[in-house]
Amino acid sequence: MDRRNTTDLPIQKRKTVSFVDYRLRAFIVVGAVSLVAAFGFLAFSRGSNAQGSSSCIGCHSGLEGALSDPVKSFEHDIHKAKGLSCNDCHGGNPAAFDKAAAKDRMWGYVGRPTEEQIPAFCGKCHSDAELMKKFNPSLRVDQVIEYFTSIHGSRLRRGDKNVATCVSCHGVHGIRAPSDPLSSVYPLNVAETCAKCHANAEHMAGYGIPHDQFDKYKSSVHAKALYEKHDLSAPTCNDCHGNHGAVPPGLASVGNVCGQCHARQAELFQKSPHKTAFEKINAGECLTCHGNHAILAPTDKMIGVGSGSICISCHNNDAGFAAAARIGKGLGELQASIDGAKDILERAERSGMEVSRPKFEIADAVDGLTQARVLLHSSNADEVEKALGPAMEVAAKSHAAGTAAFEELSFRRAGLAVSLVFILLLALLVYLKVRQIEHRPPFAL
Amino acid sequence: MINKDALLQWFDERLGLEPIIAVARKKEVPLHRHSVWYYFGGMTLFLFSVQVVTGILLLLYYRPSADNAFESVQFMITEVQFGWLIRSVHSWSANLLILALFIHMFSVYFMSAYRAPREATWVTGVMLLFISIGFGFSGYLLPWNELAFFATKVGTEIAGVVPLVGRPMLRFLRGGDDVTGATLTRFFGFHVAVLPAISTVLIGLHIWLVQAHGMSVPPGIEGEKSAAKMKFIPNFLLRDLIGWILAVGVLAALAAIFPWELGTKADAFAPAPAGIKPEWYFLFMFQTLKYLPAKIFVFDGEVLGILAFGAGAAFWMLVPFLNRAPVHARRKLVFNTIGIFVVLFIAIMTVVGFLT
Numbered sequence: 001m002d003r004r005n006t007t008d009l010p011i012q013k014r015k016t017v018s019f020v021d022y023r024l025r026a027f028i029v030v031g032a033v034s035l036v037a038a039f040g041f042l043a044f045s046r047g048s049n050a051q052g053s054s055s056c057i058g059c060h061s062g063l064e065g066a067l068s069d070p071v072k073s074f075e076h077d078i079h080k081a082k083g084l085s086c087n088d089c090h091g092g093n094p095a096a097f098d099k100a101a102a103k104d105r106m107w108g109y110v111g112r113p114t115e116e117q118i119p120a121f122c123g124k125c126h127s128d129a130e131l132m133k134k135f136n137p138s139l140r141v142d143q144v145i146e147y148f149t150s151i152h153g154s155r156l157r158r159g160d161k162n163v164a165t166c167v168s169c170h171g172v173h174g175i176r177a178p179s180d181p182l183s184s185v186y187p188l189n190v191a192e193t194c195a196k197c198h199a200n201a202e203h204m205a206g207y208g209i210p211h212d213q214f215d216k217y218k219s220s221v222h223a224k225a226l227y228e229k230h231d232l233s234a235p236t237c238n239d240c241h242g243n244h245g246a247v248p249p250g251l252a253s254v255g256n257v258c259g260q261c262h263a264r265q266a267e268l269f270q271k272s273p274h275k276t277a278f279e280k281i282n283a284g285e286c287l288t289c290h291g292n293h294a295i296l297a298p299t300d301k302m303i304g305v306g307s308g309s310i311c312i313s314c315h316n317n318d319a320g321f322a323a324a325a326r327i328g329k330g331l332g333e334l335q336a337s338i339d340g341a342k343d344i345l346e347r348a349e350r351s352g353m354e355v356s357r358p359k360f361e362i363a364d365a366v367d368g369l370t371q372a373r374v375l376l377h378s379s380n381a382d383e384v385e386k387a388l389g390p391a392m393e394v395a396a397k398s399h400a401a402g403t404a405a406f407e408e409l410s411f412r413r414a415g416l417a418v419s420l421v422f423i424l425l426l427a428l429l430v431y432l433k434v435r436q437i438e439h440r441p442p443f444a445l
Numbered sequence: 446m447i448n449k450d451a452l453l454q455w456f457d458e459r460l461g462l463e464p465i466i467a468v469a470r471k472k473e474v475p476l477h478r479h480s481v482w483y484y485f486g487g488m489t490l491f492l493f494s495v496q497v498v499t500g501i502l503l504l505l506y507y508r509p510s511a512d513n514a515f516e517s518v519q520f521m522i523t524e525v526q527f528g529w530l531i532r533s534v535h536s537w538s539a540n541l542l543i544l545a546l547f548i549h550m551f552s553v554y555f556m557s558a559y560r561a562p563r564e565a566t567w568v569t570g571v572m573l574l575f576i577s578i579g580f581g582f583s584g585y586l587l588p589w590n591e592l593a594f595f596a597t598k599v600g601t602e603i604a605g606v607v608p609l610v611g612r613p614m615l616r617f618l619r620g621g622d623d624v625t626g627a628t629l630t631r632f633f634g635f636h637v638a639v640l641p642a643i644s645t646v647l648i649g650l651h652i653w654l655v656q657a658h659g660m661s662v663p664p665g666i667e668g669e670k671s672a673a674k675m676k677f678i679p680n681f682l683l684r685d686l687i688g689w690i691l692a693v694g695v696l697a698a699l700a701a702i703f704p705w706e707l708g709t710k711a712d713a714f715a716p717a718p719a720g721i722k723p724e725w726y727f728l729f730m731f732q733t734l735k736y737l738p739a740k741i742f743v744f745d746g747e748v749l750g751i752l753a754f755g756a757g758a759a760f761w762m763l764v765p766f767l768n769r770a771p772v773h774a775r776r777k778l779v780f781n782t783i784g785i786f787v788v789l790f791i792a793i794m795t796v797v798g799f800l801t
Contacts, residue, residue: 352702352703352704352706353704354519354522354523354529354704354707356519356707357519357523412529412530412701413701413702415701416697416698416701416702419694419697420694420697420698423690423691423693423694423697424694426690427687427690427691427694430683430686430687430690431687433683434680434683434684434687437679437680437683438680
């Protein structure tokens, strides 16, 4: 480059910068800057990748009370974790910081949906198989369809705004995955979520159904398994009623519901005379004896013809009564036999006798009793007695082992007494011999 | 009817028993106010022979592997006729044997019966003490129950703490790094073969030495010319026999009224039962180690404790050489005080161990 200053050059050699060149340069610079700015804007305006600068969050986080709550709850939302933001559900322009521009209908702004609109609002994505595949291929996409088969869905269609919609159970902005222990639909939390409405007397007024199901459920053996033993396979509301298609099971199909877990009992019941009998009198299959919500641990008192028996609420001097009597008696006898055997074996062990084998073997009798308690659902006394027979033999054998242990103990004690007599006698004889050979009365030594 | 003398002569011609019989005929036991303690040596020997007899009977049914040991003991005490009796007698007699051994040892100590020329008798006796404790430790594991398993684990762990030789000793005892079936086999070998062989030699030596030197008389009584004497055969021996017969009665009563527990089968993966304790004759050491602080100056408390017990055992064995005759009143006082301290220490720490 010519380092010489152009002003040093003779006038003729100076390069003149034409007006056109100057404007061309300016135009190129401005254009480049605009392009960069435009790209920048475009990049920022892709709301899905730019939550940080989303105008929704930006504005609403600065507001007070209920208007800023969504921002706070959304922090833990599963949709946020998957890279979604406000506009993905509500529409609008997250790049515009002007309220009107942000909520522009041209940008698909829906705002806050009404109760009737909620299923479709969520279903916009959750019923779209192609879309959901990208996020979680194993997730179902029929929730909305199921929902409209439910009591909640059908009532919503008829204009009842009081019923549960998606957000009633799942939450609105802080929605967590059902597998998240903090989720309102995690197994340990489901009953409470349903109870929010179903245990509320005011809310449930006019529907003609009780509102004590939650209280009853809490007293049940299922609730004990779930809340105390943390057995997540124990049923809660949705396991019997369904999730999205929640309805109370029909009386004839209760057995199928309980039979999901209690398969053997359900199978036996379906083949029993109670199946058609219950249908005739419109009695619920399992719940007639066991209840529906307050299902307590069954006791042997429930069967038979004694006080506390459920059989006698229908049966009186008929074949059913006779069968119930046989079954109740059999179960009672076996339980008593097992208890007696366990008692005598415990006492024998405390007395120092070795009875660990009979104690172990009595478990077979307990198994037999359990089997009998399942078989009674067939209402067939012969079948039950078939299971009771071998169990009674085992219990009797164990009891005999306990008795034998005590006999052995007595034998040992008697043997000891006799031996001690001989031993002391022998010692005395030796002592007398000492006296004899020493020809003198005995001293201590 | 065979003539007794003729029979004796028949054996003597073939076995040369006459010198032994002469010694036995001549043996005398001094009679004085401390003579009662003379019975405890014989009692220890009697209880040892009870162990041998019951042990041989147990050997007929016992199976020394981790899979079978517990079940074989269970079979013995439930199915074998009088198996319960033999097993309980064996376990109780082991404890009574150690007790009799302690009484015998301390009575010898306080009567200074280890004085020259009986130093070797004392040394063989202390070695028999260690062998007997070895019998107790190895035998305890054999039923392969929970308590035994963890007691062995803890006991060998403590042995492993000794500096330098501890780790190799632990691996030798356990037959590996952990207590396993290999440990059981090894302990069985010690219990029925190695230790019996060694103790046969030592007991033989010990008894021969006692016969060779005769019964010791305590220093205070030594000078008394009027010391009465009793012939060993038949007088003292018959009295011994009364004691042994009564011991059999005590063992029978203990076996019938307080049968030895079978326990639950050992499970290497189960945690140690809470408050696990060794047998009573180890308890004083165990309790002492528990009380020692983790660190004494720069040294590990446990290591120092074990070394101290080792030093104590060495001192104990060397007592005859440290308390040589002629004994002055002051040295006698020192050694008596040491003896009383040891007895009290063992007694108190054992009781504390049981109560805590």
